[in-house]
Amino acid sequence: MRELLQKILFSTISIAILSVMVIYLAGCAGNSSEVVSIEPSLSNAASVVEVANVEPTIEPTVETAVITPTAEIDHCLDCHINKELLIDTADPEEEVINENEGKG
Amino acid sequence: MAPLEPWEKVIVDDGMYSEDVHSEVACTDCHGGVQSADKHEAHTDLINNPSNNPEASCAECHPDVVAMNDYSLHTNLSGYHKVLDARADEHGSDDEALTQMFSNHCSACHASCGECHVSQPNLVGGGLVSGHVFNKTPSMTQNCTACHGSRVGNEYLGKHEDLRPDVHFTQGRMVCVDCHTSHEMHGQPSDCQECHEGPEAAMLEPADHRYSGVQTPRCETCHVTIAVGQDENEMHQEHAGDLSCQVCHSVSYSNCDGCHVAISETTGNPFYATDGDYLSFMIGRNPLKSYDRPYDYVTLRHVPISEDSYAYYGDNLLPNYDALPTWTYTTPHNIQKNTPQTESCEACHNNPDIFLTVDKVVEDEIQANLPVIMPSIPMTPTLQLMFPPVEPIVEDE
Numbered sequence: 001m002r003e004l005l006q007k008i009l010f011s012t013i014s015i016a017i018l019s020v021m022v023i024y025l026a027g028c029a030g031n032s033s034e035v036v037s038i039e040p041s042l043s044n045a046a047s048v049v050e051v052a053n054v055e056p057t058i059e060p061t062v063e064t065a066v067i068t069p070t071a072e073i074d075h076c077l078d079c080h081i082n083k084e085l086l087i088d089t090a091d092p093e094e095e096v097i098n099e100n101e102g103k104g
Numbered sequence: 105m106a107p108l109e110p111w112e113k114v115i116v117d118d119g120m121y122s123e124d125v126h127s128e129v130a131c132t133d134c135h136g137g138v139q140s141a142d143k144h145e146a147h148t149d150l151i152n153n154p155s156n157n158p159e160a161s162c163a164e165c166h167p168d169v170v171a172m173n174d175y176s177l178h179t180n181l182s183g184y185h186k187v188l189d190a191r192a193d194e195h196g197s198d199d200e201a202l203t204q205m206f207s208n209h210c211s212a213c214h215a216s217c218g219e220c221h222v223s224q225p226n227l228v229g230g231g232l233v234s235g236h237v238f239n240k241t242p243s244m245t246q247n248c249t250a251c252h253g254s255r256v257g258n259e260y261l262g263k264h265e266d267l268r269p270d271v272h273f274t275q276g277r278m279v280c281v282d283c284h285t286s287h288e289m290h291g292q293p294s295d296c297q298e299c300h301e302g303p304e305a306a307m308l309e310p311a312d313h314r315y316s317g318v319q320t321p322r323c324e325t326c327h328v329t330i331a332v333g334q335d336e337n338e339m340h341q342e343h344a345g346d347l348s349c350q351v352c353h354s355v356s357y358s359n360c361d362g363c364h365v366a367i368s369e370t371t372g373n374p375f376y377a378t379d380g381d382y383l384s385f386m387i388g389r390n391p392l393k394s395y396d397r398p399y400d401y402v403t404l405r406h407v408p409i410s411e412d413s414y415a416y417y418g419d420n421l422l423p424n425y426d427a428l429p430t431w432t433y434t435t436p437h438n439i440q441k442n443t444p445q446t447e448s449c450e451a452c453h454n455n456p457d458i459f460l461t462v463d464k465v466v467e468d469e470i471q472a473n474l475p476v477i478m479p480s481i482p483m484t485p486t487l488q489l490m491f492p493p494v495e496p497i498v499e500d501e
Contacts, residue, residue, distance in 0.1 A: 075141050076131035080236075081118040086111035089143050093110055099368050102378030102408075103254035103360060 108224070108231035117235025124237050134161050153226070155218035162217055169217075175291030175311075178215040183313040191409075191422040201418040208374040209365045213251065220289070225250050244279040255358045255405075259438040264383060267355055270439050283321035292317075315433050319396045323349045339446065348390070348402040350435055351452075352445045356383040357436040363408035366416035378408050387452070388460035388476040392433045404460055404476055405434035411468065426472040431460055453484045 079085050121127050132139060134154040140146040154161035163170040173179050184206070189196035197206060212227050219225045220242040223232050228250045233243055242248060249257030262269030272278040281289075296305040296318065311317025329335045333344030339352065362379030388404040390397065411425045445451050445458070452458065459478045462470060470477075 073139070074131070075139050075146055076135075076137070077116060077118065078141070079143065079146075080114060080116040083111055083115055086115055090110045097371055097373075099371065099373065099375035100377070102363070102376070103358065103381045104376065 107229045113223075113229070113231030115232065115235060117237065120234065121236045126236075126238050152230075153216055153218055153223075155216040155222075158217050169286075169290050172291040172293070173217075175293060176289065177291070177311070177314060178213075178220075178289065179291065181210065181214055184210050184213070186313050186316075187409075187428055190427040191424050193421075193423050199421065201421055202414065205365060205414050205417045205421075208367065209376060215251070220247050227251055241279075241281050244281075248280040248284075256437045259357050259436055262438075264356070264358075267383075267438060268440060270437050271441060272439060285320075288320050315392055315397070315435075317396070339449075345398060346400050348397075348399045348435070350403040350439070351387050351399075351401055353439045353441065353443055354385065354403055354436040355438050355440060355443050356385045357403075357405060357434070357438060358382075359384045359406040360408035361406065362410045362413075364410065364413055364415065379410075381408075385458055386431065386460045386464070387458055388431060388478055390433065391429050391475045397433075403434050403436060404429075404431040405436070406430060407432050429473045429476045430469045431465070431473050431476050449484060453482050456481050 079089070131137070134151070136149045136151040137146050138148050158166075158170045158173050177183055185197045188202060188206070192199055192202055195202075197203065215225060219230075221240070222234075222236060222238050224230055224246050233239065233246045245257075249261070258264055259267075260270045260273055262274075268274070272283075276282075292311060293299065324332070327349075330337070330340050330344075333341040335341075343352070358381055360378050360381045363376055364378075365374065365376045367373070368375050384406070386404045386406075387401050390399045390402045392402075393399065407430055409422075409425075409430055411422055414421045459481055460473075460476060461481070462477050465473050465477060
């Protein structure tokens, strides 16, 4: 029974490690850019000239702009979402004397 | 309504507010102040209530609403000015003393956009309602009845002893905005024909008071067949259009006497004092009979205006005190299907207790209330033949 449990545990851990490795490797995989080159044909001299005039098409490398979010410091919300801070920094409460008589 | 703790008034719910579109606007864009970790520095030139100036703070995103804002009775308090103008001298509410009085005691009822949609009214201490989240629908308890509490709120929610809540609340689970829509609250142009066509639009007066202009809300909007006497109820068939709905379907409601205003010598704060308040139910003649309010008889509520209500600010500030009744057209928010009035015809007919007759009016107010006093009690046809109505005798001044 004990050996069975150990085998199950070992299998589970192995599967987990393998899963992590698969995910990691998938993330590391990059797109390979294809370089298309046109080989001139020797059977047709004219086409060889034409082909020679064709520049090889190279897929341009797309540069992705890296946006670094600027950290906006909102001092207003820093205080106003913090109950304890609001209590600690509250102005002294002024006693309001209600001198009204009857319903308003 | 319990007042909010100081921290409760200003705490922002980070999670909920971040989902609100208004969180995309920087705090300082509306509230002024300065971005600083020091509280006092941050609160330099702080604007507590940006929506007091809706053109600056709300119009960019809500131009249509702000354009109508000046027409809103909550903004312009036109209803107050109207009744003051009627009772005051030729200067009306522009009289210097009345202007000062109004500023001290009446202007607090002005409601900004924020006092409905994001915070409690300043009249009850202000403070954020939902962690600075903007509520498209104002809260009935934290916004509407925070101000409209002593009469409408108490009646609607059944807070008077032995009186049931309004059936629209208990059965319909309706809140204020279900009847009082944004079209009414945000204001409408003084000329209905700016938006509406047809002969009715031409006949409606501008709304410069809660009971002027188009009747909104209107019972008949939902209760169509009942209101025009097209159902099987013989009372509806007999009285539809002659009586306001509240005459049969309302019960006792708050009335007040003699409000006087002054500035406290102790604190320097404005205050008021009424001579008393009480529950009563009175039917009288309609002082606002019009195309949109064609009823002959309506429910009346006593309002606490006295000839010397503003005596603190000067003598004889209401020389035309008698220009308006002190028993005013009212629409109590305590509607019931079955009331004492609906029990039988005789519940009203031949019953002097529920009609505003001259003996129920204070002598100083008789002249003012002549338009609403019942000259006689409506009787059943049989008794009417036996006892013809007698006009009240009013002594010349």
